[in-house]
Amino acid sequence: MALRPVQVNIKALDDTAVGRFWAEALGWELSSEGPGVTNVEPGKGFVWPDPSAVCIDVVIVPEAKTATKNRLHIDLATTSEAHQAELVTRLRDLGATPADVGQGDVPWTVLADPEGNEFCVLEPRESYRDTGPIARVMVDCADPRAMARFWGEAIDWTLHEVTDERAVLRSAKGVGPYLEFLRNGVKTVPDRAHLDLLPYTGDDQQTEVARLRALGATDLDLGQGDVTWQCLADPEGHEFCVLGRSS
Template sequence: MATRLANLVIAAEEPARLARFWSDLLGWQLTAKSPAEAEIQPPPDDGCDLTLVFAATSRPKTTKNRLHLDLSSTSGENQRETVSRAVSSGARPIDIGQRNVPWIVLADPEDNEFCVLEPREDYANSGAIAAIVVDAQDPARLARFWSPLTAWPIAADEPAITTLRNPTGRGPTLEFLRVNTPKHGKNRLHLDLSGDDPAETDRIQAAGARLIGTTQPNAPQVDFTDPEDNEFRLLFPS
């Protein structure tokens, strides 16, 4: 499949405000801002190929997100500095049942969960974002669906988590983490794929995706859900 990961989209009641929070925290550049949408992009030396897009919504957050970000750290001091910087910018520590773990769980100013990890060798080349984590009832199955869409091979397959890694070896991993709870309602975070061939729509459906709504000729985007009902979008060049 000639598609690639393009964006991580985060629904936001105040897109510009949330974009500024994440721009400051990650050290990424705010590249677009309007009442409806804001974008931040990584610097060239970060290694991440994704844009973070903050899209306006009037729908308040009511449940734990099924997608979240893990942030990397280079030392215990760096981890503490990142947590302190996040909290001073509007984040807060939260308890989601993590108990005694070496990473710190926070919520951003719109209550989106994220983790600041302790130093890990696996993320030494990841840049600011260590991983995009997706809750999954069947991690291996979901990873096998997403691997050909992203062209990221499976780098680790364990009972609790299956990991895809960019072939460049840089940037965040895409991780599918086993949970027992099924998806309820629309996700506040979703992935965008970029493609240039309308035939990709049929190939994605054949791989196990479900088309949402109807497609129009020459439409700039097509909406799907993956095998566990996570929304995602295929974008075509304008």
């Protein structure tokens, strides 16, 4: 039994516009599985799901983002200072705006997509040289060690580091982005972005959901109604979904 992170789900008033921004930002392609859903994933033969990329699913909702900072965000990788500067300029031309989340004087640049979802353009770091355009999915948390215990069992990714300040996981295949939990306060409001997890072929969704509950996950009612995915929250309340389609 195992689950794998396959996409970041982002809520948006205009899924097409936000999806187009992220596709152009990452150099990926657009598709759609139905009205109100825009999928962003690599081109050139990429077949979802693949550990080399955590894709982006933009889903339409009627509510706009509030001023509250998202607890989950994406960090983009760069290969040089020149690349970082060029990417920031290009992203602002695409509609990104500077964002102040209290970061102070740091070597990375904090921006927000056209609907205010924060993300970072990192300075070049050797540890992210082979991740692809998304270096990591960052999640604010109160207790990185507790998150390491839960997520280290919930998904089949390898735990690379755990301290009082952060926990770091990555696909056991050594490809794609990292998933990092950073100590940064307690979650207080529902987020605009969350992870979607997918069972492997032959694994049963409800069996996986029961396993997650035993690890400390709780059921979550977001008004989703009768859907093929299961909405849950981890022990700190971070929302995530277990998809029903296996591959």
